Amino acid sequence: MRKAKITRNTAETNIQLSLAIDGKGDSQIQTGVGFFDHMLTLFAKHGRFDLRISCDGDIQVDAHHTVEDVAIVLGRAFSQGLGNRKGITRYGSMLLPMDEALVMSAIDISGRAMAVVELHIPSEKIGTQFDTELVEEFFIAFARELGATIHLHQIAGKNSHHIVEATFKGLARALSQAVAINPAAPEEIPSTKGTIL
Incomplete structure (x- = not known):
């Protein structure tokens, strides 16, 4: 199984995270931000990633x-x-409906960090703690650290919760495709360059 454990401590957050890419979608998420916990839980479920996250952050600020x-x-x-990245499919995409919302998510694990986030979220906040502008911040940081090109484009939607949920679910399913081992080429790096790092 492809796994990782990371601890990151700063003046603003203390984070412990463990990940099993080839998991079942089990998760334990505690960030202190309820809506964010919900998004990460469904991200793990729909990607079938086993994910444990504990974050003690300065949420008294925001x-x-x-x-x-x-x-x-x-x-x-x-x-x-x-x-x-040996053997990965590399690319994944998903067109995901969530009631009236419809979001297209696509990813290329290319070694090149880029996030294009075109979402039109009507409310500035979901719940009491989660500013909706943080959706773009999350995916920009995620793309940068993974080394991936991510496109997230809203096609329809009026409900802020539905739009954001469709985005996290869709990206999880696209990522699940991209990290899957290609049975036709399980030992190959999926690039003519011979590397995607």
Whole structure:
């Protein structure tokens, strides 16, 4: 199984994270931000990643540092767990409906960090702690640390919760495709360059 454990301690957050890429979707998430915990739980479930996250962050200020720093650690964990990327499918995409919302998610584990996030979330906050502008911050940090190109494009949607949930679920399923081992080429690096690091 491809696994990683990472601890990151700063003046703003203390994070312990463990990841099994080839998991069953089991999770234990505690960040102190309820809506964010919900998104990470369904991310693990829909990607079938086993994920444990404990974060003690400065949420008395706001949720920004917690959300961004968890994304940093999660991206690093996937990068570490994937190693030299040998045998991965590399690409994944998902068009995911969530009631009235519809979001397209696509990923290329290319070694090149890029996040294009085109979401039109009507409310500035979901719940009492989660600022919706943090969705883009999360995926930018995650893409950077994983070394991946991510596109997230909203096609329809009016409910902020549904839009964000469709985004996390869709990216999880796209990522699950991308990290899957290609049975036709399980020993190959999926690039003509011979490396994607």
